[in-house]
Amino acid sequence: MVVDVTSSYLGQYASLALMLLVGVGFISVSLLANRFLRPATPGAAKLSAYECGVDAVEGDWARSQIRYYVYGYMYLLFAVEAIFLFPWILAFDLPGMLVRSAVEMGIFAALLALGLLYAWRKGVLRWV
Amino acid sequence: MSALLLSAALGLPILAAILMLFVPVRQAPWWGLGAAIIILAASCALLAGREHFGMWHEVNVRWVSNLGVNWHLGVDGLSWPLIGLTALLVVGCAAYLLDRPVQRDVRQLLALIFVLQFALVGVFLALDTIVFFVFFELTLPPMYAIIAGWGGAKRTYAARKFALYTLVGSALLLLGVVLLSIDAGTTNLVTLQGGGHGSLAVFAILAVAFAVKSPLWPLHTWLPDAHTEAPTVGSVLLAGVLLKLGTYGFIRVGVGTMPDAAADASPVIGIFAVGAIVIGALICLAQTELKRLIAYSSVGHMGFVLLGIAAGTTAGLQAAVIANVAHGFITGLLFVLVGIIKERYGTGELAQLGGIRFSAPRLAAIFGLATIASFGLPGLAGFWGEAFAIVATVQRGGGLWMTLASCAAIGAALTVAYFLRVLRQVIARPADAVQPTSGWSFGEVIAVVPLVLGVLVLGLWPNGVLSLSLGPVTQIAEALP
């Protein structure tokens, strides 16, 4: 089977690949040019974590509170699920859709609220 | 009435098995003996209404119709002798356990024996290929448990080997009967009889399955281990009935349903059968342990049965039937006697035994009787099968069959040789060896007497069995090309 590169489905990716090639080429060329054109004076200070004179005090592994994760998770839940509201906004005032769509969206929102309720009762929302 | 009789023959063993779990342990063997005698009576009741051709009693109800399986049972002249043999041997086993200390709960052992009897009777009654397989497979767990639970020192190894061979055999059997049934569109063994379905390949699959069970050389190697390690009652049932599943299956399912393929394959079976006779005898000559020797002797005897089947004439198949039954009695008796000898003298080594003639004359007499019956002295049970098998082979004519017949005759002579060696060693040699620790117990007498009578009656009046099986055997033989 001869694949016609321009018209087949995968062929459309050929332009993307070309784009990618050009992009990588551009960056490589400019970095290489920079390497040859710039002056080079290495020093210990330049290798420290912050180049502004403040010494780093700890290692590079740090723990964050688990609460950030839970909060982030709950934010994500609502942020993503909110996407479902947009098509609903467009459709809910169409004839015959009002009550039904309101009830269905109510159930949907209630399910989300259930999650929040559970999180609240389990003490996730307390910040200390 | 038919349904009732068949249900009784098949159902009573299961009831007995359940009963065994609830009786007091001290009286359990008595209960077992009673139950076994009732089952024997129920099996004999099947004789009522016997006919020359066709089924004496038949039951056929739908079981799993989606899979085309019917609960189809029946008894005819081919199956009844083996059912009667099973019932009689179970009576012997129960009697043997009467006043005998066993390693662990005797009730469980008896229950397993009855479960085994249920499965065995089921195989002989089955007239549906799948039901046949179901019961064939069901014989494995109780026998496995008997060997593994009550066996000798190497029982785990022996039980595992037994299970391995049996599972291979039953897997092939399942494949064979399913292929046959799909090809024929029915699972009914009665309509399947006479042929027209299956192929040489299907027959070969089934033949290997039955050959493992029979066992046919060179698939016999599970047998000596299983027999040697099994408890006496296990050996009796194993040699007396379980091996017959293979030969019965050969006749009923193999030759009966695929006569053309059987005829094509018969030279091969014949060669292997004669090989089994000769090689079995040679192995026996080299044995040093009594129980193992008796075990190996089965290989040769079953070789005669298979030679009869391979010959494929009415005479040959009749030889197979009578040799089957006779071997059941004789080997059952031999194993009981070996069990008694090993118990009284504490050893089964031929080198250590000796002089039983002096220390236990009656035991020696019966052992001598069983031995000469086993090598086929005319007038005793073992004669008819071997003689007919060789005669039938000669009747087939042609170079191959004549050669097979003469080799089989040489094998028979070798059989005489090794049994005479045993007799000289165990009975006649002067008694410088071990002394018995006990005499006859009541249970042993009850166990031995019916088997001795069986050996004598079958030897003097073989027509008792042959007249029953003549009808079905003629039908099968006539279908052969």
Add this chain to the structure above:
Amino acid sequence: MLNTVTLAADIKAPSMNYEALAPMLIVFGAGCASVLVEAFAPRAARHIVQTVLTLVALIAGFVALLFVDRDGLKTAADAIAIDTTGLFLQGTILVLGLVSVLLIAERSLTPGGEFVAHAAVAPGSTDDKKLTASVYSQTEVFPLTLFAIAGMMLFVTANDLLVMFVALEVFSLPLYLLCGLARRRRLLSQEAALKYFLLGAFASAFFLYGVALMYGYAGAVDFASIHNAVQADRGDETLLLMGLAMLIIGLLFKAGLAPFHSWTPDVYQGAPTPVTAFMSACTKIAAFGGILRLLYVGFGELKDDWRPLLIGVAILTMLVGSILAVTQQDLKRLLAYSSIANAGFLLTGALAMNKEGVSSTLFYLVAYGFTTLGAFAVVMLVRDADGEATHLKRWAGLGRRSPIIAAVMTFFMLAFAGIPLTSGFTSKFAVFSAALAGDAVSPVIVGVIASMILAFPYLRLVVLMYVTEPGESGADVHVPGAFTSAALTLGVVATLLLGVAPQPLLDLAEQASQFVR
């Protein structure tokens, strides 16, 4: 914007057949209610409330199922197909789920039950020691189980690939969590959960990629459109085959089929035993329900392409499962490998490509489900101070100390080994004869060999229980509580009945093997 508005005007509310969806809705609703119970009921009351709620919900779901129209219909914009196969599978999931819940709710074997009191406490910490003795347990297992069951019910009736994917996630996510909640050997349990999650996420990604490729091929994700596209032979065949391969990989993983089986032993061993039981019974049903629908409804036209491949998968699965089962020393791992091999037997039935193939697979799922639930229930009973004693050596001589439990386990082992008059024989016989009738001879031959090999590990356990002398390290057998007794009884009765009188269920399965497209 104009474009969007016109689109909105075209929106028609999809018709919902609430009666047909009722069983699922009941279970989903009960799951939500169960979360509320978790949030508001006092801790001491939760276990009993949750147990009752869960059992009632499952029974109510089953009753609702009985009233569903059996003619086969599609609802929710054709995204869900309530056909007889779907109903049969849903009913099976509900019944076996109910039995699993009995095991999950059991608390009389060990204080607080099989589940940890606080899953968040780090294993090995000082707080951790108190957990083992705590009389509480993480009762979130009940809502999680309900959601998993509801997800499975949706999965087996999903009529398009997206709903299928959503359902896959809905039933998988609770299972990942449930695996990590064991009270004893918590690190092993958490490792199992993490492994299952990572590999499961990987498989989900494959499935989703497959959905995307399939959309690229057919321009739709519902089975009818895909079927039509395949039939009309339009679209790019490369996309079709790649997409199908990805979808199948995702499902093979869930069903535990080789070469995507490697998670099974670790997860089965580490997860709390009631959860293992639940997974081995219900997840199998869901996965095979999905496989059947995908292959028969969506890609039946393409069977010449996928069938040889899947026959290879079935053969490999049966061999891997049975051979590795022989070498196992831990009972839960042994049962895991046995479940892998059984998945191979199931696939053999599914590949028959005839009506018997579907009905025998359905029958097998029911029979295997009851037996495996029973076997795991017995595993729960054999314990020592450290929890369940799953090492095979610890089972030595069990037949003497506890003859009834040993007899029950022996019966289950005989059923697994496919000995006649147990459901194991009937079901194997049914799938093998269906496959033979469908000309799939090679997997049947391998299947017969594999079931022979598999008989050995089972027989070995039986020998251990009855023949081997009990060593110093023999474990105790606990008296089963009411729930476990009920589950055990159901397992034994079903295994026996389906072996002796399988006709009614076979009839039902045969009537049920009817898909709508």
